[in-house]
Amino acid sequence: MKYIIAIDGGGSKTLGHVYPSDAFSPFTQEHSTDSALLKGEITPICSYRSGASSLSADFTQSINTLVELIDCLIDQVSESITNGPMPDFVVSLGLAGAGSKALTQKALTALQSELFKRDSAVCQLILMEDSVSSLLGATLIAHSKLIHSESVRLVTLGTGSFVATYHQDSTVHFTGGWGFPIGDEGGGARLGQLAVRAYLQYLDKYQASNSNDAKLSENPSDFINDLATSLGKNRTDVLAWLSNAKQSDYAQLAPLVVDAINLPSPCSNAQYVWQQHLQLVRELLPTTNSNTFVTGGLAKATLEYLQDMGCGSLTYLPQPSITGAAFAACLFGPWQVQADKYYQLRNDFKQFVSTLSVDSNALTTSYSHSQSLQSDVSSSDSTDSSESRLTPLEQLVSESRNPNSMTLDEMNSEQIVHLMNQEDNQIAESLKPVLPQIGLAIDLIVTQLKLGGRLIYMGAGTSGRLGVLDAVECPPTFSTKSEQVIGLIAGGNTAMFKAVEGAEDNEQMGKDDLHHLRLTPNDVVVGIAASGRTPYVIGGIEYANQIGAPTITVTCNPTATLNQLSSVAIAANVGPEILTGSTRLKAGTAQKLILNRLSTGSLVQLGKCYENLMVDVNVSNNKLTLRAIRIIEQALKCDKQRAEQLLEQSDNNVKLAILMGKLNLTKSQAEQRLENANGFLRLAEKHSGDTPEDVKEMTDN
The missing domain is CATH 3.40.50.10490 (Glucose-6-phosphate isomerase like protein; domain 1)
Structure with missing residues (x-):
């Protein structure tokens, strides 16, 4: 029995679902019945939500988040298995920031390494950009026939934003998705940024003269109060927030706007921000008729207003990236697909992903667990040294008997x-x-x-x-x-x-x-x-x-x-x-x-000793402090008290202490002399007047 872990990772949150492989029977088994996958009706057996995992925003934190999520999902499944061996898991990820081939390879290797350390039951990793997994899911849910007859357009309004279109001629076109703060119009981070601008304008208007504190109006709106709680009520606090704010911090302000606009009587500040947001989203929408789906955390709230504004037929689509990631596991996982009805569909989507991969290196796959760790789907033997070029064990001295x-x-x-x-x-x-x-x-x-x-x-x-x-x-x-x-x-x-x-x-x-x-x-x-x-x-x-x-x-x-x-x-x-x-x-x-x-x-040879003394010792604990004092005593032939005094005056730099003691120099004089000698204490002692270039020539020789 194998399980599929489908993951959608973005700039604000990461969501993972676990499905048994037989839930995708048309793709993973020899059946020809309709799959709930095509209808968007598959219910995961367990789920887990965690923090942000955008590779381009914070790579290390993203890997930690993903490993934690995968571990938790595997643990949930393991708890339900009382008998029999531990199953294998195919993990398929659609991640923000995975459009770069180099970053994708780096992420795969990091995930492999961490999962390998844990002796994880993951047998395969599949990784693609979230725009690709979302478009896969949207196209699939729309219906497989759309691949041949109609174009499918997906507008994603999450922490960021992008538009992906699959055309009738099997070409794929992406717009937007350039990242915050340059792009991502209509996304949560940009909406949060609009709210911040509105709040700054409010502070400028009501700020008291000669005062750091903002003089709020007598009855500030709940929206302004909420922003003040998040950003601060004075210039110092707001500037501190701005200097440290990341994309996810701006995105966390978006719900404040949505809540404010849904009040019976929205305040003018919230209405102004929301109208700017709607205008940005309208610019993302197609000018021609197409099957347009809107998805992401802001999609549902935005969609209602867009339809009232006469933006045509738009369909809300929940979690297409999860569905697309699951389907990618079906396409590239260890399954044998025999049913003709779905075999062709699988091939169509493989061609679809192949088309994407040429342009954006959209999908990379690797293997771990009992299989050889593979870093690229196109090079199945890249991780094994050919046995024929390795010296036979019987010819190695270290392997012979003593x-x-x-x-x-x-x-x-x-x-x-x-x-x-x-x-x-x-x-x-x-x-x-x-x-x-x-x-x-x-x-x-x-x-x-x-x-x-x-x-x-x-x-x-x-x-x-x-x-x-x-x-x-x-x-x-x-x-x-x-x-x-x-x-x-x-x-x-x-x-x-x-x-x-x-x-x-x-x-x-x-x-x-x-x-x-x-x-x-x-x-x-x-x-x-x-x-x-x-x-x-x-x-x-x-x-x-x-x-x-x-x-x-x-x-x-x-x-x-x-x-x-x-x-x-x-x-x-x-x-x-x-x-x-x-x-x-x-x-x-x-x-x-x-x-x-x-x-x-x-x-x-790089100047790290003097005579045979360890003069570049790092004075980081009591033992090394005592060693440093003794080194100074030995180099200067002085008493302990003098050595301690010089060590203190040199800020625990043994080289400087010796040079100061030998030549009766101040700390700054000793520093300059040592710098001219490229850190060589013996040269600094002997060649006081040499330029750095002269000393460099001597040290090089």
Whole structure:
């Protein structure tokens, strides 16, 4: 049994419905009876409403809202299932802001990642812009024959607005939908904006002279009072509201206008705002006869007035985006459609969506759960590395058996630790042959960081955790910015604490993770994989190569696939593990040693130490404060009291404290001198008169 979760996400709210797949029997089963879907009569088995989920307004919040909604709907269905396995769910979403292909891909990847962490029962994700899902739903509800004989026009008046038309010749035309505040005439946010303007005019008229407070008339209308409650009663409060207001804040004022206009005797301010709104909507309506439907949160209230104004035949249509999203699940979900009557209809709509996709990349689909995670409907093999190009496991040193541990299962505790100690003694020796490569890698990292680029580690499992570990230690040790050294792990943050082993097989995920970081040629990517054949890392390294960012690979197999893909390949041969294939042991230790050298070697060459002292330490806790004081004592050979005094005068900047103490400088003098030396304390100490350009030449050499 499979269920369909249909979601309509906008700038003010998000609505989700769950339907059993057999509710769409003409499309999902071999039946030929009429479907309630065509009549718009399907009742969901459960629903859930949440906050805004417009991708273009607030991407992170939208993803959080959608994941919460999907989880809640799945939980509601799960509670009703007492026996049998957990069903699969096809999730189909029509979202505001999903007109951009890049943003849609980013949203799919983010949703996949979050749902994967939760071991979700979602088996497929389908995502399109809400204008597309709405037009699909409107056309379907109007009747399937309209595809061939008549045009269908849908006017949507929600938080935003747009007009979508499906013509007789199978072409599709969109107008409006440019987004607030430039476009979206007739939408809730624009109506709220009109109300705000009316309120500001009211304040200008009644504002007392030489006073910040508005002098309201003796009997202000309920409409003005409601706006005053929302926006504030004085200039300071209103300006604060305006400076922070988002599209959704303006849209929340629209119901105040609707309530005011429906009073027996509407006030003149509300009438003025409403007439402006109606005029904007009239400009959206067609000038020729067509099957015109009006939908959205403002549709019902607006429609009554439009019909009185002689705007022709207009039909109110509730929730076409939900219906369209559900139908998209029927079109692209894992169903087999056999009934001839609906097979042709399905093909017609597939052609319809295909037409849209050419112009606006309207629909993208991906798979998760037990299937391979797929980021684009047109590339079914994009997430799997071809097994033929991966080094066979039997050729990997890390997968071979260690002759010294053949009786491991018979050893006692002391014998096991002696054996492990003996094997670990070989690790440092195994690095000697690759020290030149490590040196080259450090030089490469230094070059990229000087360009303003980032050091980005990526790996899966133990390798990924080691990269994250090295990255997060750089800010407290060297005062680097958190975004300067980054660690990526397959499966996201959850994988740091709980194994998400399947994530490493996703090559596309590696590419997507770097894409989301907006990788540039100034960055450097370090792929970490003991086996040297992890698809997640391969995908990332290949993506970096395409972008033009230099790449480094850290493996423990000289014949590994990854070694052939990077600018610098570091392949430490530590030999087989005592527990066959458990590369968290010697291989993991070797990788940690290599990463220590990469980060420390590169950041030292960027001026992050003086002599051998950690002078860029981030003084963020008691332990590090004591360490900073001791560093100053050692550098200046002074007592603790003097060190504490200098640390306080330098605002906890150890470099400045040392320079101030050595040369008897003020804080501002030391700052200028250190700036001229590009942050190199030793150069700042020796070359007081050099220009920044002179010092830069010295540091570059």
